[in-house]
Amino acid sequence: MTTTEWAGAAAIVDGPGGYTGVEATPEWADEVRRLARARNATVLAHNYQLPAIQDVADHVGDSLALSRIAAEAEEGTIIFCGVHFMAETAKILSPDKTVLIPDERAGCSLADSIDADQLREWKAEHPDALVVSYVNTTAEVKGLTDICCTSSNAVDVVASIDPDREVLFLPDQFLGAHVKRVTGRENIHIWAGECHVHAGINGDELTAKAKAHPDADLFVHPECGCATSALYLAGEGFVPDDKVKILSTGGMIDAARATGAKQVLVATEIGMLHQLRKAAPGIDFQAVNDRASCPYMKMITPAALLRCLQEGKDEVHVAPDVAERARLSVQRMISIGNPGSGE
Numbered sequence: 452m453t454t455t456e457w458a459g460a461a462a463i464v465d466g467p468g469g470y471t472g473v474e475a476t477p478e479w480a481d482e483v484r485r486l487a488r489a490r491n492a493t494v495l496a497h498n499y500q501l502p503a504i505q506d507v508a509d510h511v512g513d514s515l516a517l518s519r520i521a522a523e524a525e526e527g528t529i530i531f532c533g534v535h536f537m538a539e540t541a542k543i544l545s546p547d548k549t550v551l552i553p554d555e556r557a558g559c560s561l562a563d564s565i566d567a568d569q570l571r572e573w574k575a576e577h578p579d580a581l582v583v584s585y586v587n588t589t590a591e592v593k594g595l596t597d598i599c600c601t602s603s604n605a606v607d608v609v610a611s612i613d614p615d616r617e618v619l620f621l622p623d624q625f626l627g628a629h630v631k632r633v634t635g636r637e638n639i640h641i642w643a644g645e646c647h648v649h650a651g652i653n654g655d656e657l658t659a660k661a662k663a664h665p666d667a668d669l670f671v672h673p674e675c676g677c678a679t680s681a682l683y684l685a686g687e688g689f690v691p692d693d694k695v696k697i698l699s700t701g702g703m704i705d706a707a708r709a710t711g712a713k714q715v716l717v718a719t720e721i722g723m724l725h726q727l728r729k730a731a732p733g734i735d736f737q738a739v740n741d742r743a744s745c746p747y748m749k750m751i752t753p754a755a756l757l758r759c760l761q762e763g764k765d766e767v768h769v770a771p772d773v774a775e776r777a778r779l780s781v782q783r784m785i786s787i788g789n790p791g792s793g794e
């Protein structure tokens with residue numbers, strides 16, 4: 452592998468928030484693309500990534516769309532610009548490919564909210580239940596799971612299960628409450644985990660913004676603490692029912708293209724605004740909470756991506772026996788539902 456002669460490469464600094472020191476200039480973007488081609492790599496970016504990372508990637512999308520692309524990629528190497536569980540999922544689906552993440556320290560507070568021992572104990576209390584795990588989990592937890600899901604297909608996954616069978620849904624309590632509400636299922640037990648970024652988008656902020664912008668649509672990610680408040684606002688007639696949409700990040704892109712609204716209030720991680728503004732430039736998109744930035748997603752900096760391509764680091768490994776156990780639940784996940792677009 453040839454290393455770059457581009458001057459920006461010398462300045463990469465490893466600090467507490469990740470790798471820094473490289474600006475996202477057009478030269479950087481050219482170098483990223485050149486190195487990716489030289490490695491026979493495809494660069495995938497989640498909708499929460501920094502705008503420069505989204506713009507340089509080969510594919511941008513939600514968790515389900517990116518998992519499907521990773522499973523079908525022709526290139527021998529996948530560079531996953533997202534958080535660790537996403538790269539791990541790509542490795543589970545494509546064990547023969549090299550999967551790299553630009554900074555392996557990019558974790559996820561939601562995935563950390565349940566470990567394999569806790570799930571074993573929970574399963575022992577409900578031995579006949581089927582386990583549905585959100586993709587935001589470790590590979591070990593996926594190995595103890597019957598079907599994984601993402602926010603795009605969680606409702607479809609749970610609806611596909613025999614109505615008489617108990618379900619253990621983990622780890623996100625807000626997504627679980629949304630699934631329970633939509634499916635009307637009573638025999639579903641929900642783990643009390645949460646994403647600290649989405650839980651921080653609260654109902655009071657949403658209510659104040661919705662009342663200040665009565666004509667705006669509300670796009671709400673189901674991981675948000677305010678999803679219930681959004682439905683309450685609709686239920687109480689403060690905003691018309693058809694203006695409240697509970698959507699995955701990919702679903703938000705489709706909804707942005709379809710809406711007639713001039714303004715949309717967006718309740719999710721703020722990286723999402725970039726793809727929304729590209730998809731529908733005529734709409735005024737406003738964050739419900741403009742401090743809702745995921746520190747893990749933002750560890751994938753221009754410097755980290757350049758280092759990744761130059762040095763082939765950080766490589767993602769999943770022990771073959773763990774990957775073997777997890778694969779079926781992830782394959783079931785990618786066969787169900789529609790991720791929405793994202794690119």
Ligand code: 13P
Pocket residue numbers: 498512513514515587601602603674698699700701
């Ligand atoms: P989706 O892109 O599947 O909606 O997931 C959002 C998320 O929180 C990923 O960490």
Ligand code: SF4
Pocket residue numbers: 534558559560561562587646647648649720745746747748
């Ligand atoms: Fe995890 Fe929340 Fe960050 Fe998504 S936004 S990666 S769920 S911490």
